[in-house]
Amino acid sequence: MTTPPAAPGPHAPSLDLGGRTALVTGAAGGIGRACALRLAVAGAKVRAVDRDATGLEALAESAAGLPGAVEPHVLDLTDLDAAELAAAGTDVLVNNAGLQLVRPLEEFPPDVFHTVLTVMLEAPFRLIRGALPHMYGQGWGRIVNVSSVHGLRASPYKSAYVAAKHGLEGLSKTAALEGASHGVTSNCVNPAYVRTPLVEKQLTDQARAHGLPEERVLAEVLLRDSAVKRLIEPEEVAEAVAYLCGPQASFVTGTSLVLDGGWTAH
Numbered sequence: 001m002t003t004p005p006a007a008p009g010p011h012a013p014s015l016d017l018g019g020r021t022a023l024v025t026g027a028a029g030g031i032g033r034a035c036a037l038r039l040a041v042a043g044a045k046v047r048a049v050d051r052d053a054t055g056l057e058a059l060a061e062s063a064a065g066l067p068g069a070v071e072p073h074v075l076d077l078t079d080l081d082a083a084e085l086a087a088a089g090t091d092v093l094v095n096n097a098g099l100q101l102v103r104p105l106e107e108f109p110p111d112v113f114h115t116v117l118t119v120m121l122e123a124p125f126r127l128i129r130g131a132l133p134h135m136y137g138q139g140w141g142r143i144v145n146v147s148s149v150h151g152l153r154a155s156p157y158k159s160a161y162v163a164a165k166h167g168l169e170g171l172s173k174t175a176a177l178e179g180a181s182h183g184v185t186s187n188c189v190n191p192a193y194v195r196t197p198l199v200e201k202q203l204t205d206q207a208r209a210h211g212l213p214e215e216r217v218l219a220e221v222l223l224r225d226s227a228v229k230r231l232i233e234p235e236e237v238a239e240a241v242a243y244l245c246g247p248q249a250s251f252v253t254g255t256s257l258v259l260d261g262g263w264t265a266h
């Protein structure tokens, strides 16, 4: 057991991850891309993991000139052994990769259910497992799990996604309890609908499942429960991830930072 770092002073400097290595999954687009860039701005060497090689190349180009660096690592996270290996030696782990299918339970394809659980729950477990020995060894580590409002609330037609995110919440809390005495925090961030390809791709499915024309889905399905009537931007989610990696958040662990425009206030 190592001694956790002391509390920061009242006016600790902003995030400095110089000399730190961060691994971000699903970094080729959307929230993961924004997180990778934000952590590179803070000086981290970012291992950017995704199965989309083209998106990773574009990310690496965008990161040129930032204080840190982005190293593309093409990997399909359904290869769980490779995922665990890839996490070795990282100081910051952002479990972000995800996928969505909107279908009623009785029509939900079992193979897709299995893949969603593998990528969004089992891979985070294996990545945490791979990252912890180094984090524990140095007495410092940050695990941030990109969950969702759907880690806390269900919506119809999203059985696999809601099940995976609720599971991720439990995994994150367990990692927090085990990691605390080693200086490792683990938290979730829980956005409502973010302006990313994942949301754009589900508009058609949502329209079909709810029996609505596609142009009504945004207002009547996605933003129905949000008090703030807009999508959140990926960069806003990345800022919350950055906060959880900083010295000001060393006492924040085992919790869920909800960015939902008031959805769960209902």
Ligand SMILES: NC(=O)c1ccc[n+]([C@@H]2O[C@H](COP(=O)([O-])OP(=O)(O)OC[C@H]3O[C@@H](n4cnc5c(N)ncnc54)[C@H](O)[C@@H]3O)[C@@H](O)[C@H]2O)c1
Pocket (backbone or CB within 6 Å): 025, 026, 027, 028, 029, 030, 031, 032, 049, 050, 051, 052, 055, 075, 076, 077, 078, 096, 097, 098, 099, 119, 146, 147, 148, 149, 190, 191, 192, 193, 194, 195, 196, 197, 198, 199
């Ligand atoms: N977009 C939203 O509204 C929203 C809201 C709440 C939470 N989230 C969560 O945020 C995370 C990122 O979502 P996003 O909206 O940026 O989605 P996105 O589709 O833009 O990005 C997801 C990334 O994950 C990658 N990925 C998927 N399966 C993979 C696999 N098997 N191996 C490697 N990479 C894989 C994709 O290639 C993609 O680059 C997800 O966990 C999602 O559940 C999204």
